[in-house]
Each structure stands twice: as C-alpha cells, then as structure tokens.
Amino acid sequence: MALISVIGLDIGSKRIGVAGCDRTGLIASGLTTIDNKSFAYVTDQLSQIIRQREATLLVVGLPYTLDGAVGAQARRVKKYTRRLANALNLPVTYVDERLTSVEAEQQLQAERRFSAKDKGLIDRRAAAIILQQWLDSSRTSRNNECPT
Known part of the structure; x- marks a missing residue:
C-alpha cells in the first residue's frame, strides 16, 4: 500500500480548519485551526504543517x-x-463542502463535545469531513481501476 500525506482545508474568512490523514490514507482527523489574520500568516502556518507531514x-x-x-x-x-x-x-x-459545518456541529453534539463558542473545533472537524470524503472517493476510484 502506498503511503500518502494530504492536507484538508475548510477555508473561511475568519478561520481555516486544517485536517490531515494517517499515512495509509484511510482516516482523516482535524489538526488545527489557523486564524485567517493575513495571507502571509496563513501561508507560514500551513508551510510548517506541510513540511512536518510531508x-x-x-x-x-x-x-x-x-x-x-x-x-x-x-x-x-x-x-x-x-x-x-x-x-x-x-x-x-476540491471537494463539495456543502453542509460540512452543519455535519461537523452535529457530530460534535453527538459526542457531547460541542460548544457554540468553539468555532475552531467546528472548522477542524469540517476540514476532516472534507478530507475524509476525498480519501473515500479516491480509494474507491483506485479500487475500480483496471490492472495494467
């Protein structure tokens, strides 16, 4: 199995939710939330994550x-x-992210980890949902490819 490293982003005007996946590309999880202070700040923060996770x-x-x-x-x-x-x-x-923030909120409420004040947690979870959708669809595509 090939090892992969992909970063998922939920980009908002105030915050950017960041998610990563395990090296097998099976499971996405929220990593952090970056305050969208300036383009330079966001780029610097993402550069560090990208380097660390390759x-x-x-x-x-x-x-x-x-x-x-x-x-x-x-x-x-x-x-x-x-x-x-x-x-x-x-x-x-790109991945269609319609309603991912709603889904993230519902998941957090179900886990009893929800606080309307912790928007960053919602953004991280939404980024993980976005990345998981991509991982699942790309895995399905790879499994449906004909061997050469």
Missing part, C-alpha cells in the same frame, strides 16, 4: 450553493486557494 496535495472544501452552482463564496475560496497553492507549491483539488 504533504503532497491540498484538498479544499468548495462551498457550492445548495443548488450546486459556483456562487460568490466559492469563487472567493477558489481565488484564495490558487494563491495558496502557488505560494505553497502544491497541487490542489
């Missing part, structure tokens, strides 16, 4: 509108992500 790809949640369109928020996230990918010299892929 990450080779960014998986970013794209906030489509509920009807599946690319709205203003999704365009902002794409623009920001392009700058990040260039600054970090990493490829990027």
Whole structure:
C-alpha cells in the first residue's frame, strides 16, 4: 500500500480548519485551526504543517450553493486557494463542502463535545469531513481501476 500525506482545508474568512490523514490514507482527523489574520500568516502556518507531514496535495472544501452552482463564496475560496497553492507549491483539488459545518456541529453534539463558542473545533472537524470524503472517493476510484 502506498503511503500518502494530504492536507484538508475548510477555508473561511475568519478561520481555516486544517485536517490531515494517517499515512495509509484511510482516516482523516482535524489538526488545527489557523486564524485567517493575513495571507502571509496563513501561508507560514500551513508551510510548517506541510513540511512536518510531508504533504503532497491540498484538498479544499468548495462551498457550492445548495443548488450546486459556483456562487460568490466559492469563487472567493477558489481565488484564495490558487494563491495558496502557488505560494505553497502544491497541487490542489476540491471537494463539495456543502453542509460540512452543519455535519461537523452535529457530530460534535453527538459526542457531547460541542460548544457554540468553539468555532475552531467546528472548522477542524469540517476540514476532516472534507478530507475524509476525498480519501473515500479516491480509494474507491483506485479500487475500480483496471490492472495494467
């Protein structure tokens, strides 16, 4: 089994939730939340995480509108992500992140770890959900490939 290291991001105007996966690419977990103080600050924080984890790809949640369109928020996230990918010299892929924050909140409530004041925890969990969706779909794609 190939070892992978991928970083998942839930990009918001105030905070960025960051998730990573185990080296087998099976399980995503929240790592941290970065205050979106400035582009330079975010880039510096992410650079450290990427170096430590030897990450080779960014998986970013794209906030489509509920009807599946690319709205203003999704365009902002794409623009920001392009700058990040260039600054970090990493490829990027997107995952539909509709309702991941709601799902993250529900999971935390079920675990009795929810506090409406801890938005950072919600952002980290949302990033983990985004990354887990990508891991699951990429694993399914790899399993369906024909042997050569």
